[in-house]
Amino acid sequence: MKLKTKAALLSFVWLIGILCPLTSIIYLLYAQSEQEEALESVQQVSSAIMENILPSQLVQAGNSQLLRRYLTNHTMIRVLDQSSTIKNQAQRGYEFPAIQPKITLTPESHTEEFNHETVMIVRTPILQDQDVIGTLELITVPVELQQSLLRLFSIMCIVALIAIFFSISASFLLSKMLFLPISRIIQAMKNIETSLEIKKLPLDRKSKDELFQLSETFNHLMARIEASMQKQRQFISDASHEFKTSLTIMDGYASLMSRWGYENMDLHQEALHAVQEECARMKQVTYQLLELAKLEHEGRLTISKFDLVKLCHESIQLFQPLTSKVIELSHDQSSIILQTDLFKLKQLIFIILDNALKYGQQHIGLYLSTTPSSYRITIEDDGLGIHPEELPLVFERFYRVDRSRSRQTGGSGLGLSIAQRLITQLKGTIEISSVLEAGTSVTLTLPLS
Numbered sequence: 001m002k003l004k005t006k007a008a009l010l011s012f013v014w015l016i017g018i019l020c021p022l023t024s025i026i027y028l029l030y031a032q033s034e035q036e037e038a039l040e041s042v043q044q045v046s047s048a049i050m051e052n053i054l055p056s057q058l059v060q061a062g063n064s065q066l067l068r069r070y071l072t073n074h075t076m077i078r079v080l081d082q083s084s085t086i087k088n089q090a091q092r093g094y095e096f097p098a099i100q101p102k103i104t105l106t107p108e109s110h111t112e113e114f115n116h117e118t119v120m121i122v123r124t125p126i127l128q129d130q131d132v133i134g135t136l137e138l139i140t141v142p143v144e145l146q147q148s149l150l151r152l153f154s155i156m157c158i159v160a161l162i163a164i165f166f167s168i169s170a171s172f173l174l175s176k177m178l179f180l181p182i183s184r185i186i187q188a189m190k191n192i193e194t195s196l197e198i199k200k201l202p203l204d205r206k207s208k209d210e211l212f213q214l215s216e217t218f219n220h221l222m223a224r225i226e227a228s229m230q231k232q233r234q235f236i237s238d239a240s241h242e243f244k245t246s247l248t249i250m251d252g253y254a255s256l257m258s259r260w261g262y263e264n265m266d267l268h269q270e271a272l273h274a275v276q277e278e279c280a281r282m283k284q285v286t287y288q289l290l291e292l293a294k295l296e297h298e299g300r301l302t303i304s305k306f307d308l309v310k311l312c313h314e315s316i317q318l319f320q321p322l323t324s325k326v327i328e329l330s331h332d333q334s335s336i337i338l339q340t341d342l343f344k345l346k347q348l349i350f351i352i353l354d355n356a357l358k359y360g361q362q363h364i365g366l367y368l369s370t371t372p373s374s375y376r377i378t379i380e381d382d383g384l385g386i387h388p389e390e391l392p393l394v395f396e397r398f399y400r401v402d403r404s405r406s407r408q409t410g411g412s413g414l415g416l417s418i419a420q421r422l423i424t425q426l427k428g429t430i431e432i433s434s435v436l437e438a439g440t441s442v443t444l445t446l447p448l449s
């Protein structure tokens, strides 16, 4: 069952649950008060008879005429003597059920059911000199009261039915209105599922209710999915471009070799060298891509305690034999003890140092400094620098400032993307500043603990 139908049904049941007992209570209370009022008026008639007609006249046979003056519609007045014999009787406009005459010593009044008919009976003892000489009986069938109660009942039923009809229509309308944005979201999701095309919901800017917020959140989510899909597409196209370049080079050399390679030994050598180089490049790119994917899904850190100064010394010792450029380390403290992921920090330093060596000219500086809550590693080079406009782009995957230059240096444009993910995992920041033809400086700031 749809949520919309459920909500409408629930409100309908709720309304019936309230309306039925409420109308019944109103009806019963009204009927009771009306009956009490009717009985009271019969008692008043009885009192009037007792006041205006002498007891002896009442019990004397043949005085029915005296009673007639007090008759109202659907009423019977009887006078009984002590042996329950009817002495006088008057009645108007009704076929009364056969109610047995009954004498009484005390006044009594009540409502009874006779042959499925409501009858009001008022009995008053007739006293003469403190002696009970008979009973005055007033019997009334409250036809008008029953008719008016029936009318009331019919009106209440009609009103209740109208209320139920309007409430059902209103609740259906309301639930339709309420669930319309949800239906739209479901439809949009179905469309996305079938067409794989991102769609947004139209927003009603006037209301800022929960449904508006839901639609807005859905649109935000769609925007993020769209951006991530776009990034993914870009990534796939960049990655395939990267592999395509290497494959084209290898294919070219393979064709050359098949044509001339057996005769020309130099070409043979050149081709082999190029294929080897491209294979190494592809291996490196694949390794870096796997590294990136791993970093995106895994955020686990292996914390250990170590000396940063020692780590930088070791890193320089590792890189120095591979280059003629001078790498210099300077630090304000003889040892900086850190508690972080050693492997990830080492990876970070290697990426930045590798760039400085690739793009620097003669001198690379590695500066360490600390503040009470953080430490800084700054790596500076004296290379060609990066244009200010390109600075924010260097962290994007496969972005290289000068593609031809990078090809010579062997870069694939993934180093800084990996560095950025690493620094985020270590809860630090990376800043890059550069002056064209003067050099580049990269600063890593990390918390001390």
Ligand SMILES: Nc1ncnc2c1ncn2[C@@H]1O[C@H](COP(=O)(O)OP(=O)(O)OP(=O)(O)O)[C@@H](O)[C@H]1O
Pocket (backbone or CB within 6 Å): 288, 355, 356, 358, 359, 360, 381, 383, 384, 385, 386, 394, 395, 399, 400, 401, 402, 406, 410, 411, 412, 413, 414, 415, 416, 417, 440
């Ligand atoms: N110190 C630097 N001096 C000048 N340009 C730099 C420097 N560091 C990075 N760049 C520029 O930013 C680009 C992106 O750097 P990144 O480290 O991400 O990739 P890469 O060095 O080209 O390749 P990879 O690091 O994946 O081998 C580089 O191609 C280079 O153009």
Ligand SMILES: [Mg+2]
Pocket (backbone or CB within 6 Å): 351, 354, 355, 411, 414, 415, 416
């Ligand atoms: Mg690099």
